[in-house]
Amino acid sequence: MSHSEITTPTSHLQAHFQTMEQQRETSVVGMWTFLATEVMFFGGLFIAYMVYRLAHYAAFAAASKELNVTIGAINTAVLIASSLTMAMSVHEAQEGRRKLVIIFVILTLIFGLTFLGLKGYEWYDHISKHEAPGPSFHIEPDKVRGDARSMELFFGFYFVMTGLHALHMIIGVGLVSWVLYQAWRREISAHYHNPVESVGLYWHFVDIIWIYLFPLLYLVDRHP
Amino acid sequence: MAEPAEHEHIVSKKIYITVFLVLWALTLITTLVAFLDLGPLNTPVALLIAGIKMMLVVLFFMHLRYSGRLSQTIAIAGLFWFLIFVTFTIGDYLTRPWPS
């Protein structure tokens, strides 16, 4: 579908659908269904974390203190901002304002990449301080509460949970880039903006996972 | 500026920005509250704030407040199933008489 053709309200209607509305409904419902599966995927991980946090509270609290709360909070704010810009891009798509769609999508990408950059820095920092689980793991004896092995377990969960989240962010960045490409090629209009809407839902979901990860990992026990 | 398709509810920019500011405020609050000693309440309070943030994102950014019954049911079902998993699993651990 080249951008030199004139698009009509139904030029994006796929053959097996009857109306554009049916197609739109279906794509939204399809994405919500997929997100329900993601709830269970991350949910299993959260439950495992919860069980061990209950069992080894002191060690988990001490290990949590090693995380950088400032970066965590800033990252949370960055992701929330990216959700705002993503929601704005859907709004502009609904109004048919292509240029604004493009601007908001680019802003979303910038915020998303900022998050990943900060997260990458945190990981690098933890790994150079020997906090990554495995043979090179080492915690100073005076920092150990509970036992060192449980503190290593906390870091195991930290890396797996933030890693899985980051993987979903990277996929999200890919999807949002595809939306940008679609908008650039004039495939997005007030009549057809399913990609923006469904990718938006995915993006917000990944934000929600972080909304839980931040207090669960960073804010276990911060009081002096 | 074209007309939007039928049956689609367009959420106003004002609502988006309000929700965004509330989310930022709640982030600040949850971070600061973590530095207070609330004893066993620290975790429930943090989870409560996270829950409110989640609801705001789901209802407004994800349009669930304005979506059809089916999308709403699916979202609730996901949450409900997660709760089944949590309840029965943690329930086992909490009802064991021996020390964990």
Place this chain on the structure above:
Amino acid sequence: MEPKEHYLNVNYGIRSWLLTTDHKRIALLYMMSITLMFFIGGAFATMIRLELMTPAGDLVTSDTYNKLFTMHGIVMVFFFLIPSVPAVIGNFLVPLMIGAKDLAFPKVNLLSWYLYTTGAIITLYNIIIGGVDTGWTFYPPFSSNYSNTYVVGAIVGIFVAGFSSILTGLNFVVTIHSMRAPGMQWRKLPLFLWSNYAAAVIMLLGTPVVAITLLLVAIERAFHIGIFDPNLGGDPVLFQHMFWFYSHPAVYIMILPGMGVISEVVACFSRKRVFGYSFVAAASIAIAVYGFLVWGHHMFVAGISVYSALIFSILSYLVAIPSAIKVFNWTATMYRGAISYKTPMLYAFGFIGLFTMGGLTGLFVAALGVDVHVTDTYFVVAHFHYIMVGGMVMAYIGGLHFWWPKMTGRMYPEAWAKLSALIIFLGFNLTFFPQFLLGYLGMPRRYHAYAPEFQVLNVMSSAGASILAVGYVLPLIYLLWSLRYGKIAGPNPWGATGLEWQTTSPPPTHNFEETPIVTEEPYAYDKFPEVEIVA
């Protein structure tokens, strides 16, 4: 009588198949992959039964035996039982039964097949280079720390195949909600769709949990951190909670679509509406929901709390009720019906009888006291094989026969089919009934050597297995034969109700010339004109 152009001959060439988005072609692609996996899983079963002919562990070493039952389980559970009815029969029929042109997401459907096949190739590769010996249940710390086999490789294969399952479930749920033809209300849906919908819900909500669980095992194995290994501070019971949260509902993913087949077949060959339609529909949903509340019954002897065990036991009794309702309703459907003993109906009879036995023995093991005695014995093995093989596999084969004319435009040879059904039924019972006795008498499962007093029953079981094998190979031969030499079927050889029978056999690519408008109740056999069954 065969239509000139239909979905099979509309275009030719391997690309038209490998890049198809037609749900009917994808169903056939699945049929090929799944049939292959079934016979591979069967090959492992053959080796197991050969070893168990004698009490001594003399055919293979114990390590090899561990690999045999592990790979039999992995291949059969993840690559045959879970996908079979939904991916083959469901993919073919769901759009046809609701009067749609295709599933909601046709390209996702094709992706689903590629994921399945990729997962199968990865798993087969790991089997060939050395195999896995942890049991299909992958219990840590053996799987994460002590096993010297290709655990991570097998996990990757299963993980990929799991996504196939999730996407199929997603497609079914969204399709049944969004793509029904005008007039096709929920209360008019064929029960096959209610069952597949319920199974799809389980696929969506359960599979992600086994995905994350196996991922954590792989991570523990790779990075040596104590997620489940008690030596490293982990909790092996947590693994079991997470694993069985999916793997119990998984058995309902397997059986529900099979039950859907039985509803269709019983109605057609009794020439009667299904008795208590709304109860059967509601029972499907009840099984899907309830099935998520009982997983702890796999862990009664694992160290969970007594209170937890009590609750799981009570719930496991309750979950039998909706299944029982279905059995009563099928029976009531047949009462005073005009029964005809075509092959699909023979498989339905087999299903109802054998599934009931399997289900009843499930109640035995749901009782805490009995379970302590029979857990990890052949009693449990017999219980689940009665349901899976006596139930599910029979439903799959019966369903293939029932819809074979629709899929291929040809009838299978009825006499050979009846003979095979009989051979399967006899072979099955000879194989698995002795195993109830063995288990009760104390023979443990997953052992390749056993006490000599168990030999007679084991030999009976192995003899039965060889008969069963013949029964499974025969359909492979005559169904293939029928593609070339079978009688032309016509649009509705059985005189069945349902939208799929209102179009040609085989159907055109877009299923219906005009979108049907549904006015009839389902199973309106009393209004059906007198028909002579062509077969």
